[in-house]
Amino acid sequence: MGAEVIKQVVYTAMFVVLVVTAAVIVRTFTVKPRTILAPPCTEDESGFIRADKEMINRFQTSLKFETISWEPGVYNVEELLNIQEFIKSLVNVPTFLAYNLINLPPLKKENVDCLRVIQELEDMKAQIKYVSSSQLELVNFVKSGKAIKRVSETSFVSSQTDTAHHELPDFTSDLLDDNLGHNPDITPDCATDDADSNTSLVSTMSEEELPYLTSNAVGPMLNVAQERSSVLNTVKVKSRVFTRTDKHLLRDVPKHKPYSYTSYSYALQSQREHNQEYLIGSVVGKKGLQHGHKHSVNANISCQSTTDIQCRESINVVLTAQMNKAASTSKEVSKMNCTGSNVLASTINSVADKDNYRPIAIKSSKILVTTLVLLDRLQFQLDTSSNQFGFKSKHAYPTVHKSPLVSVEVIANYSLLYTVHGSNSALKPYMLTGHLDVVPVPEDDWDAPPFAAEIKNGFIYGRGTIDDKHIVFGILEALEFLLKHDFKPERTFYIGFGHDEEVAGEHGAFRIAELLTSRGIHLDFLLDEGPGVLSGVIPGVSKPVGLVGCSEKGFVTLKLEVSTSGGHSSMPEKESSIGILAQAITRLETNPHPSVFGTGPEKGTFEHLAPEMNLPYKMVMSNLWLFYPLVSRVLSWKPSTNSIVRTTTAVTQFNAGIKPNIIAPHAEAIVNHRIHPSETVQDVIDFDKKVINDDRVKITIIQSQEPLPVSSYDDDVFGWQIVKTSILQVWGHYGTVVAPGLMPANTDTRHYTEITENIYRFSPSFMLPEDLSRFHGRNERISTKNYEEAVNFFYHVIKNADKAKLEPVHKHGEEL
Numbered sequence: 001m002g003a004e005v006i007k008q009v010v011y012t013a014m015f016v017v018l019v020v021t022a023a024v025i026v027r028t029f030t031v032k033p034r035t036i037l038a039p040p041c042t043e044d045e046s047g048f049i050r051a052d053k054e055m056i057n058r059f060q061t062s063l064k065f066e067t068i069s070w071e072p073g074v075y076n077v078e079e080l081l082n083i084q085e086f087i088k089s090l091v092n093v094p095t096f097l098a099y100n101l102i103n104l105p106p107l108k109k110e111n112v113d114c115l116r117v118i119q120e121l122e123d124m125k126a127q128i129k130y131v132s133s134s135q136l137e138l139v140n141f142v143k144s145g146k147a148i149k150r151v152s153e154t155s156f157v158s159s160q161t162d163t164a165h166h167e168l169p170d171f172t173s174d175l176l177d178d179n180l181g182h183n184p185d186i187t188p189d190c191a192t193d194d195a196d197s198n199t200s201l202v203s204t205m206s207e208e209e210l211p212y213l214t215s216n217a218v219g220p221m222l223n224v225a226q227e228r229s230s231v232l233n234t235v236k237v238k239s240r241v242f243t244r245t246d247k248h249l250l251r252d253v254p255k256h257k258p259y260s261y262t263s264y265s266y267a268l269q270s271q272r273e274h275n276q277e278y279l280i281g282s283v284v285g286k287k288g289l290q291h292g293h294k295h296s297v298n299a300n301i302s303c304q305s306t307t308d309i310q311c312r313e314s315i316n317v318v319l320t321a322q323m324n325k326a327a328s329t330s331k332e333v334s335k336m337n338c339t340g341s342n343v344l345a346s347t348i349n350s351v352a353d354k355d356n357y358r359p360i361a362i363k364s365s366k367i368l369v370t371t372l373v374l375l376d377r378l379q380f381q382l383d384t385s386s387n388q389f390g391f392k393s394k395h396a397y398p399t400v401h402k403s404p405l406v407s408v409e410v411i412a413n414y415s416l417l418y419t420v421h422g423s424n425s426a427l428k429p430y431m432l433t434g435h436l437d438v439v440p441v442p443e444d445d446w447d448a449p450p451f452a453a454e455i456k457n458g459f460i461y462g463r464g465t466i467d468d469k470h471i472v473f474g475i476l477e478a479l480e481f482l483l484k485h486d487f488k489p490e491r492t493f494y495i496g497f498g499h500d501e502e503v504a505g506e507h508g509a510f511r512i513a514e515l516l517t518s519r520g521i522h523l524d525f526l527l528d529e530g531p532g533v534l535s536g537v538i539p540g541v542s543k544p545v546g547l548v549g550c551s552e553k554g555f556v557t558l559k560l561e562v563s564t565s566g567g568h569s570s571m572p573e574k575e576s577s578i579g580i581l582a583q584a585i586t587r588l589e590t591n592p593h594p595s596v597f598g599t600g601p602e603k604g605t606f607e608h609l610a611p612e613m614n615l616p617y618k619m620v621m622s623n624l625w626l627f628y629p630l631v632s633r634v635l636s637w638k639p640s641t642n643s644i645v646r647t648t649t650a651v652t653q654f655n656a657g658i659k660p661n662i663i664a665p666h667a668e669a670i671v672n673h674r675i676h677p678s679e680t681v682q683d684v685i686d687f688d689k690k691v692i693n694d695d696r697v698k699i700t701i702i703q704s705q706e707p708l709p710v711s712s713y714d715d716d717v718f719g720w721q722i723v724k725t726s727i728l729q730v731w732g733h734y735g736t737v738v739a740p741g742l743m744p745a746n747t748d749t750r751h752y753t754e755i756t757e758n759i760y761r762f763s764p765s766f767m768l769p770e771d772l773s774r775f776h777g778r779n780e781r782i783s784t785k786n787y788e789e790a791v792n793f794f795y796h797v798i799k800n801a802d803k804a805k806l807e808p809v810h811k812h813g814e815e816l
């Protein structure tokens with residue numbers, strides 16, 4: 001009886017194994033590859049855009065002007081010093097660090113630490129070029145003709161410039177020079193005979209001479225030319241004067257050091273309660289010979305007043321008097337400290353003295369500045385919303401910027417929204433997005449300097465090459481090419497370049513999306529950065545894979561805190577805050593969130609790729625119904641593939657302790673989870689609490705985002721087909737296959753979910769496994785060939801998307 005049962009069981013088992021094996025074999029050999037829609041794009045095909053020297057050069061130039069997004073937050077002095085260390089490492093590279101240090105109440109003099117940091121920052125500024133946020137405010141002010149209201153009280157402190165290299169024009173000078181001549185009444189004749197011959201006049205700069213202006217500043221600046229004469233009451237003083245430093249004239253502003261080529265702007269802020277208006281005056285000048293020579297300068301002094309009549313009158317009178325005085329004593333002018341810059345500074349100071357205005361000095365240097373506001377706590381708020389971008393889009397892409405089909409809007413001061421108007425309003429618009437900012441470069445051991453855009457062995461090295469400037473400039477190149485070749489789109493499309501993607505896009509992409517929503521715009525699809533063409537990254541596939549992110553993981557950043565009583569280290573308790581927290585962290589790391597492989601778009605990845613895989617993989621991947629646990633385990637081995645099978649856990653910060661002999665009363669850590677689409681923020685927190693299982697560990701949410709919806713990757717869906725076809729047109733000749741996938745990191749797309757259901761994430765970068773660590777890491781680079789491919793990819797996207805629909809597709813592929 002027993003033997004009979006065993007026999008039955010064995011036979012049944014053998015039968016099951018046989019059936020399963022047969023099913024596996026049948027399945028392995030019947031899964032069909034997905035249809036390739038488009039023919040590969042060959043070099044002779046009309047429309048192929050060749051990356052000539054100029055194109056590469058434009059891209060290189062863009063890489064030299066970086067805007068680095070710092071995580072906003074409150075930093076203590078030590079942290080600030082670390083940041084400072086980093087900033088120091090940028091000295092001597094043509095990099096602009098755009099940041100604001102903001103803190104509000106006045107600095108207490110007795111706060112030695114704070115003063116020390118500020119002094120060091122000041123010293124540091126002598127060596128670094130900054131991009132000014134205040135410049136834009138100046139421009140906006142001039143444009144609007146009315147006051148700029150500031151949220152907080154701020155003082156603008158200038159930076160200095162090393163003139164030796166990377167000469168860049170000062171756009172304030174251009175702005176203000178244009179104003180000269182509006183009021184010929186006040187043109188005192190200052191000294192003219194002592195000017196050094198090396199001193200060249202700061203004359204009005206032509207557009208051609210301003211190639212590196214920030215696009216966001218250029219836009220409003222150029223528009224302003226026609227308007228400004230009518231809205232401003234301009235006082236012009238053109239003079240040749242002598243200069244020394246003007247440090248004693250600047251109130252509310254730390255001392256300046258001598259400078260070599262600088263322009264100045266001064267503003268008065270009304271202190272009247274409900275009347276916060278600005279008066280802005282500017283001096284631009286170029287200093288002549290140094291070292292023992294007279295410091296001659298050719299200065300243009302210009303003053304635009306606000307709508308505050310009293311203030312305006314006041315400054316006009318004082319300025320006129322000052323300049324007349326300078327003119328009448330021209331030979332003595334250097335002695336009396338009547339200088340191009342300080343005439344205006346002293347004028348403003350006198351007005352301030354008598355009329356209760358608060359002077360604000362903006363000393364700018366070419367493309368410049370940081371805004372440093374001194375505060376009374378040992379803390380500084382780093383405000384990343386004031387970035388500027390130094391790429392020459394307007395000049396490098398003249399057809400785009402002059403085309404009547406294209407309109408450009410500056411959003412949230414620094415982001416850009418292009419609308420390319422199509423002729424057929426029946427066609428739903430689409431959108432291409434990218435971002436202008438980059439992450440910092442903490443390491444200095446790159447194979448080529450991170451901000452020099454050097455080409456080595458066919459690769460352009462530089463921060464931003466793959467994240468994300470190849471997209472920004474790829475799009476602009478393609479559009480320039482198309483418009484030059486008389487492309488007139490039928491379908492309207494938008495191009496959005498956010499300025500703060502690296503710190504979550506809360507200002508840039510958010511506002512762009514908000515604007516589009518307010519206009520009632522609904523998009524057919526949107527394409528943003530994402531995985532790319534991956535070669536050797538996905539196990540079992542030898543062909544390159546064009547992986548398109550059809551969903552994006554969510555995230556939750558948690559703060560874990562433990563507080564204990566602390567005390568003397570000679571009499572410790574059994575457990576410390578550090579020990580308790582370390583234990584919690586260890587528990588989290590040793591208990592990863594469970595694999596949910598196959599419940600999100602990663603399933604589609606393998607459905608698409610199984611037919612392309614080598615035999616053992618093909619068998620396994622074609623039969624996920626059987627091999628799920630095995631595949632999930634194998635994918636968990638490598639960080640890149642592990643990221644798609646589960647919610648990941650990364651402990652990113654740990655802070656505790658004050659001194660070797662003090663028991664740390666407080667320890668805290670930051671944990672960053674990326675959430676798989678089949679889980680929620682709450683699921684993650686519940687899991688963590690269970691794993692930590694210690695009430696002494698306080699958990700708070702710093703920031704979170706639920707995973708994003710999964711966009712359709714059905715072959716009938718227009719946006720998916722556009723992206724897929726365009727990938728194949730460019731990379732098809734390598735045998736590339738396209739597959740949907742899950743974006744493991746976050747992008748700006750989360751801000752656009754209300755205006756389209758179809759969001760695709762794909763970066764036109766060809767990546768080998770070792771390239772994945774270049775994102776935010778060392779030696780970020782792109783080959784010149786790849787950059788050419790990126791441009792051609794966007795060319796095809798724009799061309800393909802202009803069709804009402806793509807050719808019918810016959811579908812293959814099935815559920816695995």
Ligand SMILES: CCCCCCCC/C=C\CCCCCCCC(=O)N[C@@H](Cc1c[nH]c2ccccc12)C(=O)O
Nearest residue numbers: 501502503504530531538640641644745746747748775
């Ligand atoms: C079998 C499949 C294998 C899958 C392999 C996956 C390969 C992935 C390849 C490339 C990944 C590219 C990652 C690029 C990331 C660029 C975006 C980025 O860096 N984002 C940052 C910053 C960020 C953006 N938005 C937010 C919102 C909230 C917090 C941070 C951010 C990031 O994600 O941290």
